[in-house]
Amino acid sequence: MNAVTFPKTIVNSSASSVDEGPLYVTRPDMPPLEEFLPYLERIWQSKTLTNGGTLHQELEKELSAYLGAPYLSLFNNGTIALVTALKALRISGEVITTPFSFVATAHSIVWSDLTPVFVDIDPDTFNIDPDKIEEAITPNTSAIMPVHCYGNPCAVKAIEEVAGKHGLRVIYDAAHTFGVRHDGRSLACNGDLSVLSFHATKVFTTFEGGAIISRDAVMKQRIDRLKNFGIADEVTVEMVGLNGKMSEIHAAFGLLQLQRIDENLRRRQEIDRHYRELLAEVKGIRCSFGGSKQGPNFGYFPVVVETPYRLSRDELYAKLREHGVIARRYFYPVISNMSMYRALPSARPGNLPVANEIAEKILCLPIYPALAERDQLRIVELIRGFATWRY
Numbered sequence: 001m002n003a004v005t006f007p008k009t010i011v012n013s014s015a016s017s018v019d020e021g022p023l024y025v026t027r028p029d030m031p032p033l034e035e036f037l038p039y040l041e042r043i044w045q046s047k048t049l050t051n052g053g054t055l056h057q058e059l060e061k062e063l064s065a066y067l068g069a070p071y072l073s074l075f076n077n078g079t080i081a082l083v084t085a086l087k088a089l090r091i092s093g094e095v096i097t098t099p100f101s102f103v104a105t106a107h108s109i110v111w112s113d114l115t116p117v118f119v120d121i122d123p124d125t126f127n128i129d130p131d132k133i134e135e136a137i138t139p140n141t142s143a144i145m146p147v148h149c150y151g152n153p154c155a156v157k158a159i160e161e162v163a164g165k166h167g168l169r170v171i172y173d174a175a176h177t178f179g180v181r182h183d184g185r186s187l188a189c190n191g192d193l194s195v196l197s198f199h200a201t202k203v204f205t206t207f208e209g210g211a212i213i214s215r216d217a218v219m220k221q222r223i224d225r226l227k228n229f230g231i232a233d234e235v236t237v238e239m240v241g242l243n244g245k246m247s248e249i250h251a252a253f254g255l256l257q258l259q260r261i262d263e264n265l266r267r268r269q270e271i272d273r274h275y276r277e278l279l280a281e282v283k284g285i286r287c288s289f290g291g292s293k294q295g296p297n298f299g300y301f302p303v304v305v306e307t308p309y310r311l312s313r314d315e316l317y318a319k320l321r322e323h324g325v326i327a328r329r330y331f332y333p334v335i336s337n338m339s340m341y342r343a344l345p346s347a348r349p350g351n352l353p354v355a356n357e358i359a360e361k362i363l364c365l366p367i368y369p370a371l372a373e374r375d376q377l378r379i380v381e382l383i384r385g386f387a388t389w390r391y
């Protein structure tokens with residue numbers, strides 16, 4: 001990478017703000033501490049800390065209602081939920097998935113002694129290309145694990161069709177989809193199972209946490225037992241489960257977050273719209289998928305950095321960092337290029353040209369409800385400033 005240096009004067013708004021601390025790609029929405037204390041008092045009184053206490057029950061009920069998903073099981077995090085989902089459906093052999101995701105997607109497959117088979121992504125949605133799934137199916141394939149990347153809906157109908165035709169299960173990694181609507185319902189209600197993450201970096205958070213959305217009560221019960229060591233009752237352990245339970249304190253934070261989610265989504269939408277307006281005339285900075293009309297959650301603001309923009313993605317990333325803006329290269333490197341995956345036949349870069357190209361050009365800009373307008377303007381001014389500086 002050539003080290004391009006810029007005169008500080010080209011970005012006149014940058015000098016003062018670095019003192020205020022960096023702008024991260026995201027920041028959790030923290031409700032006033034006073035609002036959390038009554039929940040703590042309830043926990044101290046009940047002395048129930050976990051194992052499906054009343055706060056857990058309340059959050060499960062409220063989330064079910066909010067998402068329109070009657071069979072929802074809370075988890076301690078999204079990764080354990082992914083592993084449990086694979087177990088719940090008794091998946092074996094090979095699982096078709098995308099390399100353009102957070103590493104937990106593929107890790108959950110390997111952790112379950114299964115083999116990930118990578119399929120390239122669609123250049124517009126950054127999601128698994130449904131037309132390339134069929135050629136990756138072998139007699140050992142038993143499931144597809146697509147990701148709704150950045151909350152942008154996968155081709156759910158096409159995926160359902162190919163899965164139905166070949167008798168495959170579909171487990172969506174729906175970690176980015178909280179609040180996303182698609183075809184009149186929650187995007188997270190697709191597939192045999194959908195897995196959510198409530199990690200601190202996600203649109204809806206419980207510090208750490210996650211959930212599995214099932215289609216029926218029988219599957220929900222199986223999942224509820226799997227996440228509690230496989231315990232059916234006091235004297236019966238009916239399967240090899242693990243500990244995936246969400247604690248009362250995490251559930252309490254979720255209840256509080258849920259009260260604020262609509263306002264948070266609205267604020268994110270404003271920021272998203274503002275970025276699109278402000279970046280529209282910056283050549284070579286492409287705002288991805290032009291704002292889905294389906295009811296997005298604005299969890300991320302990915303841009304593709306390409307010619308004729310004057311800097312490479314990595315140069316822009318580094319320059320922004322120098323000025324206290326911590327954008328993130330989600331998702332770089334692609335999972336298929338990581339040391340533990342690249343020996344797989346499906347991981348060859350030649351098999352995944354689109355994912356490899358996008359991973360070199362993608363940059364996620366800061367977006368979160370508390371992002372101040374002047375900070376957003378400063379981010380855009382930096383990006384514009386680097387674009388017009390001449391050698």
Ligand SMILES: *Cc1c(COP(=O)(O)O)cnc(C)c1O
Binds near residue numbers: 078079209
């Ligand atoms: C965050 C995330 C996960 C993992 O969720 P955790 O709750 O952090 O375990 C899995 N997949 C994707 C795509 C994610 O972004």
